[in-house]
Amino acid sequence: xxxxxxxxxxxxxxxxxxxxxxxxxxxxxDGGLYLPKSYPQVTxxxxxxxxxxxxxxxxxxxxRKFATDIPEGDLKAITTKxxxxxxxxxxxxxxxxxxxxxxxxxxEKNGTKLVLxxxxxxxxxxxxxxxxxxxxxxxxxxxxxxQAELNIFGATSGDTGSAAEYAMRGKQGIRVFMLSPHKKMxxxxxxxxxxxxDANIFNIAVEGVFDDCQDMVKAVSNDLEFKSHQKIxxxxxxxxxxxxxxxxxxxxxxxxxxxxxxxxxSFTVPSGNFGNICAGHIARMMGLPIAQLVVATxxxxxxxxxxxxxxxxxxxxxxxxxxxxxxxxxxKASNFERFVYxxxxxxxxxxxxxxxxxxxxxxxxxxxxxxSDGDEFKKVAQFGFVSGKSVHADRLQTIRQVEQEFxxxxxxxxxxxxxxAREHLQANVPMIVLETALPxxxxxxxxxxxxxxxxxxxxxxxxxxxxxxxxxxxxxVTKMKAYIAQxxxx
Ligand SMILES: *Cc1c(COP(=O)(O)O)cnc(C)c1O
Numbered sequence: 219x220x221x222x223x224x225x226x227x228x229x230x231x232x233x234x235x236x237x238x239x240x241x242x243x244x245x246x247x248d249g250g251l252y253l254p255k256s257y258p259q260v261t262x263x264x265x266x267x268x269x270x271x272x273x274x275x276x277x278x279x280x281x282r283k284f285a286t287d288i289p290e291g292d293l294k295a296i297t298t299k300x301x302x303x304x305x306x307x308x309x310x311x312x313x314x315x316x317x318x319x320x321x322x323x324x325x326e327k328n329g330t331k332l333v334l335x336x337x338x339x340x341x342x343x344x345x346x347x348x349x350x351x352x353x354x355x356x357x358x359x360x361x362x363x364x365q366a367e368l369n370i371f372g373a374t375s376g377d378t379g380s381a382a383e384y385a386m387r388g389k390q391g392i393r394v395f396m397l398s399p400h401k402k403m404x405x406x407x408x409x410x411x412x413x414x415x416d417a418n419i420f421n422i423a424v425e426g427v428f429d430d431c432q433d434m435v436k437a438v439s440n441d442l443e444f445k446s447h448q449k450i451x452x453x454x455x456x457x458x459x460x461x462x463x464x465x466x467x468x469x470x471x472x473x474x475x476x477x478x479x480x481x482x483x484s485f486t487v488p489s490g491n492f493g494n495i496c497a498g499h500i501a502r503m504m505g506l507p508i509a510q511l512v513v514a515t516x517x518x519x520x521x522x523x524x525x526x527x528x529x530x531x532x533x534x535x536x537x538x539x540x541x542x543x544x545x546x547x548x549x550k551a552s553n554f555e556r557f558v559y560x561x562x563x564x565x566x567x568x569x570x571x572x573x574x575x576x577x578x579x580x581x582x583x584x585x586x587x588x589x590s591d592g593d594e595f596k597k598v599a600q601f602g603f604v605s606g607k608s609v610h611a612d613r614l615q616t617i618r619q620v621e622q623e624f625x626x627x628x629x630x631x632x633x634x635x636x637x638x639a640r641e642h643l644q645a646n647v648p649m650i651v652l653e654t655a656l657p658x659x660x661x662x663x664x665x666x667x668x669x670x671x672x673x674x675x676x677x678x679x680x681x682x683x684x685x686x687x688x689x690x691x692x693x694x695v696t697k698m699k700a701y702i703a704q705x706x707x708x
Contacts, residue, residue, distance in 0.1 A: 225250030528595025
């Protein structure tokens with residue numbers, strides 16, 4: 219399996235980039251995102267055979283189609299070690315941890331069916347663990363093979379940073395330097411990250427807001443000499459291995475919700491950077507019988523706008539709202555370029571031009587109207603995509619209603635998904651909503667909706683009172699660099 223950039227790097231047939239070569243990296247050298255040169259296909263026989271597999275076995279079968287340069291025995295060992303009931307143990311008491319991503323039917327009415335697929339049973343109670351845990355083991359494996367080391371440097375306002383730290387803690391050859399805005403994360407999220415005592419995890423609380431943290435990451439990354447000398451890398455959502463790890467649970471959800479490959483299902487995905495639903499798109503391109511892929515956004519509706527109108531318009535900071543589903547608060551969707559590449563039928567020159575235009579003019583228009591940049595919006599439906607939007611009042615109402623009718627508490631992001639999923643139900647096509655976090659992570663809004671605290675999984679009862687390990691620092695790039703150099707010893 220060979221890879222190319224959405225903007226054309228390595229596109230020619232005599233150039234080759236492998237899975238292992240892009241594993242530790244981010245953007246392609248031309249600023250594009252990596253994709254396989256063609257999507258591997260899944261046959262009817264394979265799908266049938268996969269019905270009886272464990273999650274770890276299924277992950278191996280899907281991944282081996284993409285990571286063709288990792289010896290199969292090694293890949294099998296990595297997936298077996300990653301997808302265990304031990305790691306994904308935070309399933310609700312009535313769900314099976316063995317299933318890793320258990321399904322639960324919420325409602326059956328007039329031939330429609332609404333199903334929840336739990337992706338938040340991992341160590342940080344959010345779906346990012348599904349991919350990040352695999353990434354931790356893949357990174358450790360690849361670094362050991364090359365006797366290399368990697369220093370992950372990033373900024374977080376919550377979910378990504380903690381998922382990365384829990385995936386990389388204690389891993390050989392890896393250190394994590396994670397910036398977060400001092401005193402701006404919830405007590406629960408702060409405790410999750412800062413209570414880690416592993417020597418390779420460095421939490422830096424920056425006196426400022428999230429944007430200050432991100433600016434520091436950019437400044438350090440732009441110093442190419444420092445970056446290369448200190449072996450700095452990232453684990454952001456454009457990482458190809460993260461996307462491909464997420465493809466697995468679409469297969470799992472489909473196979474668990476159906477008994478024959480004649481049947482179709484739809485998925486609704488609470489979306490921000492388009493990483494999660496991009497994996498659904500890839501599963502569909504591989505031949506998984508998916509009817510609709512429903513993009514659910516919150517007030518930050520840049521994706522809903524595109525899927526309704528064909529206009530992609532990134533938001534300015536002042537137009538990016540802080541909401542009660544904060545992990546979907548984005549101004550632009552960093553994985554969206556992967557879908558646009560497929561929508562434009564692999565025309566890398568046009569993809570490059572459109573995303574240059576995003577930088578210079580803040581967006582592009584594929585509506586086909588006079589003066590637009592193309593008319594591909596009319597092809598969006600062929601890819602199964604539809605969308606919808608949910609706001610704070612919808613979240614509260616959905617959390618209350620799901621609790622009253624089905625006796626289950628959902629988190630704010632999942633509530634956005636359920637609200638939008640209901641607008642797209644079709645008879646005889648089960649609608650699977652991806653549950654992206656457990657409610658305990660967003661207790662303030664659960665309080666507001668239900669007047670009581672969210673239930674916490676075992677082991678999280680007193681997390682706020684555990685000893686915390688972190689460094690407070692001013693938003694000073696020089697100090698940051700000195701801190702990194704001192705702790706890497708490079
Ligand atoms: C990251 C995240 C999302 C958004 O996922 P994308 O891949 O960025 O679209 C949704 N919900 C939760 C809880 C998340 O942590």
